[in-house]
Amino acid sequence: MNERKRQVMLIAKKLFIDKGFTATSVQDILEEAKISKGTFYNYFTSKNECLMAILEDAHNESVIRRRELLVGRDKKDKDLLAGQILVRMQVNRELNLLPIYEAVFYSNDEELRNFVKAYHLSELKWIAGRLVDVYGEEAEPHAFDCSVMTLGMIQQLNHFWKAGSSKDPDIEKLVHFTFRRMDALMSDMIEQKDVLLEKHFISSLEVPAGDLKGKLQEDLLELKKKLEQEQFMNCVEYADFLLAELQSEKPRVSLLEAVSRSFREASNSTMLADRVNEILFLLWKYIDSNKTNS
Structure with missing residues (x-):
């Protein structure tokens, strides 16, 4: 995503919050952003x-932060899971997205409602998977x-x-309270073998790992060229490492995780930070898919 497009998004978001999504027109965005319709x-x-x-x-930012929290930590740690769930709420607050979600929720726009519904189902699926990590296969x-x-x-x-x-x-207090209650709920449901919802209630939104790997390599090569042009040589080294590791027969997940976090930190002060985030989001999806299929 180029910087100009991101600026338009920031201006549009402010208008959506200040005026309301429905009341904001494309013309309002054009005038505020000082861009043409084209x-x-x-x-x-x-x-x-x-x-x-x-x-x-915002979703991509949440995914990256959540995965970074897991690096080097015990995935069975309930406090870690609570912290990961907090990430989504914190990002929504930081970016002031709650008014936008409310506007979509109460709108009659089927396209937007389906879009938000897909992310909600994705969130439920992610929590379900992490609950299995914490409480075990039973x-x-x-x-x-x-x-x-x-x-x-x-x-x-x-x-x-x-x-x-x-x-x-x-x-934070609210989420940790919820997880203390979940201990009793999960224990009782396992003991009673009580199930209401089946797996088919949650749609799988995964992209096949093979597709992700090819796109990752393509995007990393493109990013590396831009980093070289801007002389961000420390970031170029991280891009090179990730490319080399992805080209190996069995990429080392622990190294991919560690290097991706360092890459993100190194790029934070550069004009390409947003593009790095987009690619690292794909990398985390690839890593998760690779673990699932291994």
Whole structure:
């Protein structure tokens, strides 16, 4: 994503929050961003696609931060899982996306509602998988039920807190409270062999690992050239390493994880930081797919 497109997204997001998504027109975005209609439609096919790009960018940021938290840590640690769930809430707050999600939720726009629904299903699937990591394989039949209840408890406790207090909810306290309750729920469901939702309720949104690997290599080569042009040589070294590792018969996941985090940190102060994030999002998806299929 080029810098100009990102600036348009930031301006559009501010307008969506200030005026409301429905009340904001493409013309409003053109005037505020000082761009032509042709430039806007070169970036996005519609106002909806602009909004979806904003939400997708936030989703990718959440995925990267969550995966970075796992590096070198025990995936069975419940506090770690609670911290990962907090990441999504923190990113939404940092980027002030809650008003946008609410606008989509109450809209009649089927395209946007389906887009947000897909991400919600993806979130439920991710939580279900992490619950199995934490509670073991015996929790697998109950994981989707518990993922729905986890999000439901967090959301309802959050709403009640807002209704009953003038202070902002302590989301860290709220999430950790939820996971303490999940201990008893999961234990009882396993003991009672109680299942409501089956796997088919959660759609698989995974991209095949082979497709990801090819795209990763292509995108990394393109990024490496840009890094060389801008003389970000320390970042070039990270790109080179990732490319070499991806070309090997059996990429070493632990090294990919460690180097990707260092790559992200090194690129944070550069004009290509956003592009690095986009590629690292694909890398984490490739790593997860590779683990699943191994």
